[in-house]
Amino acid sequence: xxxxxxxxxxxxxxxxxxxxxxxxxxxxxxxxxxxxxxxxxxxxxxxxxxxxxxxxxxxxxxxxxxxxxxxxxxxxxxxxxxxxxxxxxxxxxxxxxxxxxxxxxxxxxxxxxxxxxxxxxxxxxxxxxxxxxxxxxxxxxxxxxxxxxxxxxxxxxxxxxxxxxxxxxxxxxxxxxxxxxxxxxxxxxxxxxxxxxxxxxxxxxxxxxxxxxxxxxxxxxxxxxxxxxxxxxxxxxxxxxxxxxxxxxxxxxxxxxxxxxxxxxxxxxxxxxxxxxxxxxxxxxxxxxxxxxxxxxxxxxxxxxxxxxxxxxxxxxxxxxxxxxxxxxxxxxxxxxxxxxxxxxxxxxxxxxxxxxxxxxxxxxxxxxxxxxxxxxxxxxxxxxxxxxxxxxxxxxxxxxxxxxxxxxxxxxxxxxxxxxxxxxxxxxxxxxxxxxxxxxxxxxxxxxxxxxxxxxxxxxxxxxxxxxxxxxxxxxxxxxxxxxxx
Numbered sequence: 001x002x003x004x005x006x007x008x009x010x011x012x013x014x015x016x017x018x019x020x021x022x023x024x025x026x027x028x029x030x031x032x033x034x035x036x037x038x039x040x041x042x043x044x045x046x047x048x049x050x051x052x053x054x055x056x057x058x059x060x061x062x063x064x065x066x067x068x069x070x071x072x073x074x075x076x077x078x079x080x081x082x083x084x085x086x087x088x089x090x091x092x093x094x095x096x097x098x099x100x101x102x103x104x105x106x107x108x109x110x111x112x113x114x115x116x117x118x119x120x121x122x123x124x125x126x127x128x129x130x131x132x133x134x135x136x137x138x139x140x141x142x143x144x145x146x147x148x149x150x151x152x153x154x155x156x157x158x159x160x161x162x163x164x165x166x167x168x169x170x171x172x173x174x175x176x177x178x179x180x181x182x183x184x185x186x187x188x189x190x191x192x193x194x195x196x197x198x199x200x201x202x203x204x205x206x207x208x209x210x211x212x213x214x215x216x217x218x219x220x221x222x223x224x225x226x227x228x229x230x231x232x233x234x235x236x237x238x239x240x241x242x243x244x245x246x247x248x249x250x251x252x253x254x255x256x257x258x259x260x261x262x263x264x265x266x267x268x269x270x271x272x273x274x275x276x277x278x279x280x281x282x283x284x285x286x287x288x289x290x291x292x293x294x295x296x297x298x299x300x301x302x303x304x305x306x307x308x309x310x311x312x313x314x315x316x317x318x319x320x321x322x323x324x325x326x327x328x329x330x331x332x333x334x335x336x337x338x339x340x341x342x343x344x345x346x347x348x349x350x351x352x353x354x355x356x357x358x359x360x361x362x363x364x365x366x367x368x369x370x371x372x373x374x375x376x377x378x379x380x381x382x383x384x385x386x387x388x389x390x391x392x393x394x395x396x397x398x399x400x401x402x403x404x405x406x407x408x409x410x411x412x413x414x415x416x417x418x419x420x421x422x423x424x425x426x427x428x429x430x431x432x433x434x435x436x437x438x439x440x441x442x443x444x445x446x447x448x449x450x451x452x453x454x455x456x457x458x459x460x461x462x463x464x465x466x467x468x469x470x471x472x473x474x475x476x477x478x479x480x481x482x483x484x485x486x487x
Contacts, residue, residue, distance in 0.1 A: 005077035005107070005120075006043035007035040010064055012086045014052045024049060031080040034111035043076055053089040058097050068100060077120065078107040084115070084135060094136060110135070172256035173226040174198045174283045176233075188259065188280040197223060198283050201252060205295045211245035218243045226251075252292055258282045267394050275427075298382045312361060312459050316466045317473045319343040319350040325475060327357065341475060352477045360481060364473050365454070367483040368466070373451035378443040380468060392431040399424045 011027035024047050035042050046063035048056075059068050066072055067079075079101070081087045087110070088094050101108045101119055108117040115135055171177055174194040177186040204214050219242045224232065256262050261269045261277040268276040284292065317325030326344035331337050339357035343350035402411075402420055411417045446453070453465060466473075470486040 005040045006075070007031075007040050007078040007080050008044050008046070008067055008076040009035060009042050009080045010046040010048070010086075011082070012048040012051055012053065012061070012064075014050070027082040027086060030082040030111050031109075034080060034109060035078070040078060053085070053087075053093070057093045058088060059100075073104050073106075076106075078109055080109040080111060082110070083112045084110050091136065098135070108135075170227060170230040172254065173251050174257060175259070175280060190281055190283070194226070194229070195283060198251070198257065201248060202284065202288070202292055205252065205292060211248050211299065214248055215243040215245050249296065253296055258284065258289060267397070294382055312463055313341060313364075313473060314463065316364075316463060316471065317341060317360070317475065319345070319353055320474065320476055321345070321350060323350070325353075325473075353475055354478050355475050355481065356478075360473070360475065363481055364483065368471065369451055369454060371483065371485065372469070373449060373454070375450055377446045377448050377450050377453050379446050380441045381444045383440050383442055388431045392428065395424055395428045395431060399428065
């Protein structure tokens with residue numbers, strides 16, 4: 001290899017929490033020193049930070065992966081890692097990458113391990129065979145070490161499962177990690193910026209905003225998601241994933257938002273007495289959380305009905321075929337603007353429906369007040385109810401897991417086992433004896449007539465009043481309309 005070649009030098013770190021960790025920098029230094037020592041030049045570097053070799057093959061990694069494409073493979077000759085376990089921790093990935101290196105006539109180097117797999121030059125076949133052998137052996141031991149690490153991690157998590165310590169991963173929105181004042185490791189504490197985001201979501205939710213509207217506003221305001229906030233805190237570029245209604249629903253229903261310790265499936269981890277573990281301060285008071293859950297359930301029960309609109313008849317006005325009425329504006333040469341209602345079906349619009357909007361609004365008002373004006377107004381009020389079935393299922397699952405751990409010989413302390421089993425069993429019996437009330441809507445008198453409510457309301461509030469009563473305003477022609485009520 002007398003001619004200088006172009007080297008691609010890389011690093012990989014499984015867990016990257018902050019800039020205090022410099023192993024990736026050391027890896028790049030080791031690889032670059034090898035390149036310089038052998039008379040080549042570094043043409044590019046890559047860093048896969050917070051990337052597990054167990055979860056991502058070399059071809060799937062965000063920084064390395066693109067360099068292993070046919071398009072970018074022409075930009076380098078040598079791929080340099082500091083050690084074998086920085087490239088892969090499985091024999092399968094070793095074989096896949098070696099085949100790719102052979103197919104594209106490249107050189108694979110592990111600087112600290114002093115291993116070179118050269119498919120570029122016509123080197124001695126025995127030398128290449130020995131390089132392949134030692135790389136396979138090294139990857140075998142890397143995989144064994146990974147399995148030992150997983151086993152130790154399981155033991156570790158089993159030990160801290162019942163404690164308030166934070167194990168790993170991205171903290172829930174509204175929290176960050178801090179050194180544990182009670183001992184080793186880290187714990188969760190509230191994050192002021194994240195708490196402000198939670199508060200803004202809750203405020204808009206309680207103000208009647210839909211999930212879509214909240215998500216759109218947060219994207220317009222460029223509020224980073226929790227994943228992006230975590231990446232930026234570690235010095236990584238954000239993924240720019242936009243907020244979506246499903247993310248918001250998860251955040252505002254997960255018990256992690258209330259500082260409860262949960263497992264990988266999102267279920268709360270229970271103590272020996274069947275109680276949930278409070279690892280840090282709540283984001284909301286119990287009353288605030290109950291109100292948020294009521295708003296979440298209310299949207300689930302009410303479907304996808306829109307909450308706000310500039311069209312006074314949206315959700316109320318219909319054509320004879322059941323299509324909604326669209327609002328149309330015409331500006332005359334004199335500058336005067338006329339407003340009409342017409343069928344919204346663009347493919348096959350109902351003929352003859354072009355009702356002057358002011359006339360339609362006046363007719364609707366007259367018909368409604370004539371029929372309902374003197375009646376006492378009732379409003380559908382959501383009653384959250386109570387349902388302990390999810391908690392009951394979690395307690396039953398905890399009992400099943402506890403017994404399985406005992407059967408597998410993972411519990412050495414018989415007294416601890418009996419204490420936890422007794423507590424969980426008592427909690428299960430208590431939950432089984434508690435009543436379950438389904439959430440529901442009830443009609444409640446509001447202490448005023450419909451006429452009183454109509455006269456004090458804005459156009460949007462009047463539209464909501466009509467929708468709440470299930471009233472439809474059906475326009476048959478430009479001169480003929482009727483009010484249809486549920487009864």
